[in-house]
Structure formats: C-alpha cells, structure tokens
Amino acid sequence: MTRTAPSVPAAADGTPLFQLPAELAIDTNVARRVIAEFIREQLRQAGFERAVVGLSGGIDSALVAYLVAESIGAERLHCVLMPYRTSSPASRSDAETVVAALSCSSDVVPVTPMVDGFFGAEPEAAGAGPDGGTATALRRGNFTARIRMAVLYDRSVTWGGLVVGTGNKTESLIGYTTLFGDSACAFNPIGDLYKSQVRQLAAAMGVPAAIITKAPSADLWPGQTDEGEAGFSYPELDRLLFWRIDKRRSPEEVVALGFDPALVERVDRMVAGAEFKRQMPPIAKLGPRTTGVDYLYPRRRPGSARA
Helix, strand or coil: CCCCCCCCCECCCCCECCCCCHHHCCCHHHHHHHHHHHHHHHHHHHCCCEEEEECCCCHHHHHHHHHHHHHHCHHHEEEEECCCCCCCHHHHHHHHHHHHHHCCEEEECCCHHHHHHHHCCCCCCCCCCCCHHHCCHHHHHHHHHHHHHHHHHHHHHHHCEEEECCCCHHHHHHCCCCCCCCCCCCECCCCCCCHHHHHHHHHHHCCCHHHHHCCCCCCCCCCCCHHHHHCCCHHHHHHHHHHHHHCCCCHHHHHHCCCCHHHHHHHHHHHHHCHHHHCCCCCCCCCCCCECCCECCCCCCCCCCCC
C-alpha cells in the first residue's frame, strides 16, 4: 500500500511546522486517550493524585505537562523550572509560557549553586577534584541533569506527587539520556513516541508553535542542539529506528530502503550500546528467589495503593 504524506500544521507563512515522515504518523486522538488513561492509572495504582514535571522549555516536557494537565487537571500538576547559568533565556521564557497557558502551579529552582558547588566556578576547582574547574561540558551537563532530578524528587515530597518522565522513544533507543538524570521518573507517558510523533501530538494539543519549531536541545551548554551534536536529523533517525526496531527490518533491508549503510551501522551500535540504560541493574543470583530474575510480580501488585 502506498503511503501518503500526513497533514502537518502550517506556520503563519504557510510552511509546515515540522517534518513528519508518513510511516510515523499517528492518530493523535487515540494517543491522547491512551496516554490520559495511562497517567491516571499510574497515579491511582501508586496511591497519588498529583504529579511533578521538570519543565525545560523544550517540546518533550511541554507536551508531558499538557498531557498531565488534560488527564488529571492543571490544579494537580506542579512544574519546576531549573535553569543553570549557561541555560538559554529562551528556555525559561518558553517554560513560563507553558505554565501560563496551563494555569498550573510552578516554581523556579536555579541549579547553578549546586552544580558550581561541586565543579567550582572556572577555573577554580571544587568538589570534583583538581580538574573540576576545567571539567568538560559533557561532565557538567550530565551532573546538571542528575542535580535537576534530585530537585524534582525533593519537590515530589513537598508537592505530594509522582515525578513524570519526559524522555521520548528516539532518545531512549540511542541512549541520548543521562542515567539517573533525565531518564529517572516514576512513569513516562511519551516513552513510546518517536520525536517526530512528539511533534505531531504536541501540535494537536496546542503546544505553542515556537516550542514545536525550535531546534531540540538538552540545553546542557551554550549553543548545544541535539541534531548538531549527533550529526543527523530526527526525521531521518526516527524513520531508521522505526524500520529497524518496530518493523524488525534487517540492516540490508533498510539499506535497500535508501538509508546510508554507515548511518545504519552507527545507529545500530548506539542502540546496542545503550541497552544498559534501558534495563534495571542486573543482580548476582544467590538466593532461591531474586528480584528481577524469578521474583517477577507486576510493578505494582493489587492492593499496593495507599489507603
């Protein structure tokens, strides 16, 4: 069957807001219903009524905030903005736009004192050791992501809500996440959506166009963008992952579809190399019943919810 290009919302000048490969188009109405019920059920099973989201100003966290607000009500959502001194001012303003649109509660927790307290203010070294002041941007970025998650889990106590994940399927598959940083959460509503599908659902839910169209960035250092750092575009990467993972096509088959052999090999290595990030830590089996090995009850057993 020949696929036709899906309809994509247009900007004011008539150009499409984003590129959506035909094979990645989803029924956004169905996705919204499924995810809304998923959010409500995860909270119910854990005995919570509220949720906490770390709002970066990017499309992933914005979409999650919209989804949570739609499923349980904005009054039960708390968003936390956690800028670092090198964060883009646009990131904070875009996050504030989302908070204003949803009318949810929020607060701002600058993480600069925490991160610089460990690494030191360049070139001064601090807790990170003699090379702390000159630590690479990647080290600082990963540490910042973990500090932000520590803040979110503290806010989950004061707000009385679960931390909701904001990572998409593309990032999870290639390992573009920080272990125990942005990948940590109680549950993840968009973890089975490729980046292209995140854009489609965000547009359907009314996420501001400025957030949908801006270059995706973890905002870990000035000028950093996901696609610039990785060296490929999300639509291309999403298509390749769709055919390799969802459709289980072999490397030879996807090359026959027009993908560059070097890209296929590289992405395959990334997916395989990131497998440890998608798994619970293995446990050396010594006893008769070992969690994660042969003690495999569902994540939340019946009756585990709080009274």
